[in-house]
Amino acid sequence: MAGSTHSLSSSTMHEKTPVPAGAAVTSTDEKDPAHARAYSDNPDRDLERGTIVAGTDYDDDDDDEDDGSEKKKQPTTAATEPRDAKPGAGDPPAGGAAAPGPGSAPAGGDDFPDGGLQAWLVVLGGWCALFCTFGLVNCVGVFEQYYVNGPLRQYSSSTVSWILSVQVWTMIFSGTVFGRLFDNYGPRWLLWGGTVAYVFGLMMVSLSREYYQFFLAQAIVGSVGSSAVFNACMSSLVSWFSKNRSAAFGVMVSGSSVGGVVLPIMMTKLIDSIGFPWMMRAMAFMFLGLLLVACLTVRPRLAPRPRPFKFMEYVNNLRDVRLLVTIIGFFLFMWGMFLPFNYVLLQAEAAGTSPSLIPYLLPILNAVSIFGRIIPGIIADKLGRYNVMVFITFISALFCLAVWTPVKNTAGILVFMIIFGFSSGGFISLGPTCIAQISDIREIGTRVGTAFAIQSFGALTGSPIGGAIVSAQHGSYLGLQLFCGFSMLAGSIVLLGARFTQAGLKLVKV
Structure with missing residues (x-):
């Protein structure tokens, strides 16, 4: 030697x-x-x-x-520079994460497989999990329409929307806890425990009759289980891919879009034929089979590193300016993003859309978002994740203000849904990859959980605010559309600021 x-x-x-x-x-x-x-x-x-x-x-x-x-x-070799004991440029920032350069892989190991059988099995399992979890979230318009016209008709649309908003909030906010549990123990117990809780919650929805019963079963119990499952899958995938991470995420998250195509049609047909309770039970059994696939295929690449829970670790993450600004942008964008999913069916009814076409509006939106979740991810791996994120969030806001706002007929609604489905789909797939890009891979669960916790309040309050605006304007959707568009536009501008913190105004891959 x-x-x-x-x-x-x-x-x-x-x-x-x-x-x-x-x-x-x-x-x-x-x-x-x-x-x-x-x-x-x-x-x-x-x-x-x-x-x-x-x-x-x-x-x-x-x-x-x-x-x-x-x-x-x-x-075998030892050609290295002396190791200095003093903190230097290579030390992690105060937020606890390493500081990779723009577009570089995160710290925590550079031996990512970026493919192979096990890596793609994780993608398959994650696809099945996202079909069942966020695929159902993409159907909130069906629930809103059924509840307002059925068992909860005595409540306003704004009051009913709290069930669906808290459902999304619980799913996202619970990532704070489940992200840390993933870092400590890996995905196994999150997957199995989450599957049981999620299926049980759906079964309880089928037995619900009162507002509080729907709220507890759908917005709390089922959502906690759903959160455990999808957090385990997303955090596991991060450790298997680096250069192709956005593309892999896009493929996995496309499961939620496919769910958003299949499930609304299935739900509507089954409600008409066998009723809402048995529709929920049939869907729960189908989800059980798909989630078992996720439980058997999703594996972490890195061994977990158990350490005690410290609340200040979440706070310290926000000392990383890049992460803080990114999270603020995510919050603002999510404040408006779910409004078209929640209210487009009710708006279509008010616009005189044919009842035979209404059940297919959400599937159309979600079908387009399949391409929106895969194609931007592939481009992002080439041009930079933050670059593509800024572009697609701006396009979403622009078409919301320029196309959805003046819409008064069915044709206009369809055009908007096609454009919005593509652009908003990229936000879902690129969000975790942007955070992973500026994070230590061994702390990815905690840092993604921190981001989810904050942006979840956008999902929680956005739909009720939109419903209150519609009620205050006596059924007009103009105020809701403006709130949606300007919220997403503000999010896009803040995400541009997050890109600026990493590379300034340079035209480079970020």
């Missing part, structure tokens, strides 16, 4: 000692010099302690001793 051997005594094993370039690091085991070890079985931990040198490549000796002794690990 090139370079001299630099021996360290056991008393200095954990000190951050500068090592000249070309030198190898070993240590002498005082009890058994024949089995000297330079470091432990966890190179990442040794790197943090300073017992090995960053950039050194290590090979395992596959020749185990017959007496059961541990493997020897020998450095």
Whole structure:
């Protein structure tokens, strides 16, 4: 081996000692010099302690001793710079995450498979999970229409919309807890426990008759289970892909769009033929089968690192200006994003749309969003995730204000839904990848959970505000449309600011 051997005594094993370039690091085991070890079985931990040198490549000796002794690990190269004990440019920011450059892979390991059987099985399992979870969220318009015209007809549309808004809020906000549980324990128990809770909640919806029963079953119990499932899938996928991460996310999240195409039609047909309760039970059994696929295929690449819960870790994440500005942009955009999903069917009814066409409006929107979730992801991996995110959020806001606002007929509603379905679909698939780009991969669950917790309040309050505006304007949807468009426009502008914090005004991949 090139370079001299630099021996360290056991008393200095954990000190951050500068090592000249070309030198190898070993240590002498005082009890058994024949089995000297330079470091432990966890190179990442040794790197943090300073017992090995960053950039050194290590090979395992596959020749185990017959007496059961541990493997020897020998450095194969040692061409590194001295390690300085003082904080420097390479240290993580106050938010706890590493600071990769624009468009670079996050810290936490650069050996992403970016493909392979197991990686794509994770995508498959995530696709099934997103079909069942956010696929149903894409059907909130069906629930709104059924509740307002059926068992909850004595309540206003604004009051009924609280069930659906809290459903989305619970799903997203619970990511705060489930993200940390993922970091500590991995996805296994989140998937199995979430599946049981989600299916149970849907069954309870089928038995509900009163407002509070629908609220507890759909907005609380079912949503908590749904959140556990989709958080486990999204956090698992991040560790398998780097260069192709946005494309992989787009494929996985397209499951929710396919669900948004299939489920509204299925729900409407089954409600007419067997009634709402049995429709919910049939859907719950179908979801059970798909979620079992997710439970059996979704696996993490990195072993979990259990550590005690500390609330300040969530607060400290926000000291990273890039993450803070990104989250604010997400909140503002989500404030308006769900309004078309929630109210377009009611608006179509008011506009005199044919009753035979109304059940297909949401499927049309979600069918277009399949392409909106995949194509922007592929482009984002080439041109930059923040660059594409700023563009698609601006397009969503622009067409909401320029197309949806003046709409008074069925044709105009259809045109808007096609455009909005494509542009808004990209926001769903690119959101987690933008956060992953500026985060330590080993803390991805906590940091995505922090983002979800804050932006969830946009989903919680957006629809009730929209419903209150419609009621105040005696059934006119103009105020709701303006609120939707300007909220998303503000989100796009703030996301442009998040891009600026990373690369300024330079035309580079971010």
